[in-house]
Amino acid sequence: MKKIAVLGSTGSIGTQTLEVAEYNGDIEVCALAAGSNISLLEKQIRTFRPKLAAVWNEKKAKELKEKVKDLDVRIVSGMDGLLETAAMPDTEILVTAIVGMIGILPTIEAIKAGKDIALANKETLVTAGHIIMPLAREHGVSILPVDSEHSAIFQSLQGNRKKELEKILLTASGGPFRGKKREELVDIQVEDALKHPNWEMGRKITIDSSTMVNKGLEVIEAKWLFDVQVEKIQVVVQPQSIIHSMVEYTDGAVIAQLGTPDMKLPIQYALYYPERRYLPGDRLDFKTLAQITFEEPDMETFYGLKLAYEAGRKGGSLPTVFNAANEKAVALFLERKIQYLQIPEIIAACMEQHKNIESPTVEEILNTEKETYEFIKNRW
Numbered sequence: 001m002k003k004i005a006v007l008g009s010t011g012s013i014g015t016q017t018l019e020v021a022e023y024n025g026d027i028e029v030c031a032l033a034a035g036s037n038i039s040l041l042e043k044q045i046r047t048f049r050p051k052l053a054a055v056w057n058e059k060k061a062k063e064l065k066e067k068v069k070d071l072d073v074r075i076v077s078g079m080d081g082l083l084e085t086a087a088m089p090d091t092e093i094l095v096t097a098i099v100g101m102i103g104i105l106p107t108i109e110a111i112k113a114g115k116d117i118a119l120a121n122k123e124t125l126v127t128a129g130h131i132i133m134p135l136a137r138e139h140g141v142s143i144l145p146v147d148s149e150h151s152a153i154f155q156s157l158q159g160n161r162k163k164e165l166e167k168i169l170l171t172a173s174g175g176p177f178r179g180k181k182r183e184e185l186v187d188i189q190v191e192d193a194l195k196h197p198n199w200e201m202g203r204k205i206t207i208d209s210s211t212m213v214n215k216g217l218e219v220i221e222a223k224w225l226f227d228v229q230v231e232k233i234q235v236v237v238q239p240q241s242i243i244h245s246m247v248e249y250t251d252g253a254v255i256a257q258l259g260t261p262d263m264k265l266p267i268q269y270a271l272y273y274p275e276r277r278y279l280p281g282d283r284l285d286f287k288t289l290a291q292i293t294f295e296e297p298d299m300e301t302f303y304g305l306k307l308a309y310e311a312g313r314k315g316g317s318l319p320t321v322f323n324a325a326n327e328k329a330v331a332l333f334l335e336r337k338i339q340y341l342q343i344p345e346i347i348a349a350c351m352e353q354h355k356n357i358e359s360p361t362v363e364e365i366l367n368t369e370k371e372t373y374e375f376i377k378n379r380w
């Protein structure tokens with residue numbers, strides 16, 4: 001039995017991880033953590049029988065405790081609960097399917113406890129990649145990408161030498177507003193931005209895809225995962241999301257991973273790496289596949305992507321500002337408190353006023369997050 005714990009088990013990646021676990025039948029789910037969806041978490045506890053479950057919200061944790069008192073499961077809450085879940089004895093892999101940079105501390109805790117990380121939570125790597133990657137090396141643990149593009153890159157790197165890698169071709173769908181200009185995005189409503197053309201995902205990442213900030217986060221995520229400068233990462237718009245990403249080698253050869261848009265593939269690949277297992281689902285049919293097209297990203301309209309390149313190139317605490325400003329701006333947009341076009345405006349303003357810290361500690365990263373939130377609160 002492979003033993004796993006899942007942070008964010010009630011979300012899009014979390015539920016698909018549990019589907020993969022159930023389907024394979026040889027994965028023991030030792031611990032689960034969620035934010036506030038205790039009705040789904042209760043169902044998951046009854047199905048998978050973990051020994052530990054964490055709920056962020058203390059009141060909800062108490063409610064859940066009452067609901068599952070017939071079972072042998074301990075319910076914990078808050079950051080302590082997340083840390084305990086992350087370091088749960090016996091688990092081999094922690095799946096970080098939680099959203100946002102709240103994932104930093106639990107990920108560090110898990111690495112220190114010797115767990116491999118199946119990493120979906122890109123915000124952690126964007127903000128603390130300079131801490132996470134060396135820490136993982138120090139503790140001999142693997143950081144296995146779950147993000148579809150990074151899994152594709154990882155798969156395309158297998159059997160080849162990293163020193164012969166010329167560049168990474170990171171594909172992007174372009175989101176629901178691909179082809180539009182800035183003036184056409186003035187009246188965009190939450191419902192419009194939540195209509196991703198190819199993927200069903202959580203709300204925050206779906207908004208990020210629509211602004212192409214998701215691609216920006218992924219550029220910085222790739223920088224850390226594959227130890228390359230952002231200048232060597234080229235974003236290519238591939239509107240059908242069939243090519244999940246590619247790598248180009250020094251001899252000009254380009255190797256890609258293709259497939260239908262289904263996150264269960266990268267999740268399963270991360271959980272069983274280097275083994276490939278059967279996975280039910282649609283296959284690409286090259287007899288009927290209409291087209292695979294490519295475009296250049298429009299970094300003037302979707303300038304969040306340009307800002308991400310700047311943050312990734314300069315490094316230090318600037319990627320934290322980029323990420324924290326985006327997290328807050330997206331939350332405000334989802335609450336209908338700001339306009340759609342204010343998302344990149346807020347990120348740009350936050351980055352503009354920030355005095356960069358070269359190699360921030362975890363404490364400095366969390367302070368930078370707080371300061372960025374304060375800056376936004378006083379102006380928007």
Ligand SMILES: NC(=O)C1=CN([C@@H]2O[C@H](COP(=O)(O)OP(=O)(O)OC[C@H]3O[C@@H](n4cnc5c(N)ncnc54)[C@H](OP(=O)(O)O)[C@@H]3O)[C@@H](O)[C@H]2O)C=CC1
Pocket residue numbers: 007008009010011012013014033034035036037038055056082096097098099100102120121122123146147148199200201202203204205263
């Ligand atoms: N969805 C996808 O296809 C992809 C997602 N990713 C990345 O994976 C991560 C998760 O995304 P996604 O699954 O879409 O997000 P969702 O919004 O669907 O799920 C987020 C999960 O995190 C939990 N959560 C949120 N805050 C807390 C907290 N403070 N404490 C404990 N749990 C918390 C939520 O719990 P609850 O709902 O109970 O409040 C939920 O289980 C993100 O970083 C995203 O960028 C990457 C590639 C693809």
Ligand SMILES: CC(=O)[C@@H](O)[C@H](O)COP(=O)(O)O
Pocket residue numbers: 147148149171172173174175199205208209210212214215263
């Ligand atoms: C499924 C996945 O990995 C998402 O990050 C997806 O890539 C979003 O699509 P775009 O950001 O390319 O629109």
Ligand SMILES: [Mn+2]
Pocket residue numbers: 147148149150218
């Ligand atoms: Mn992705």
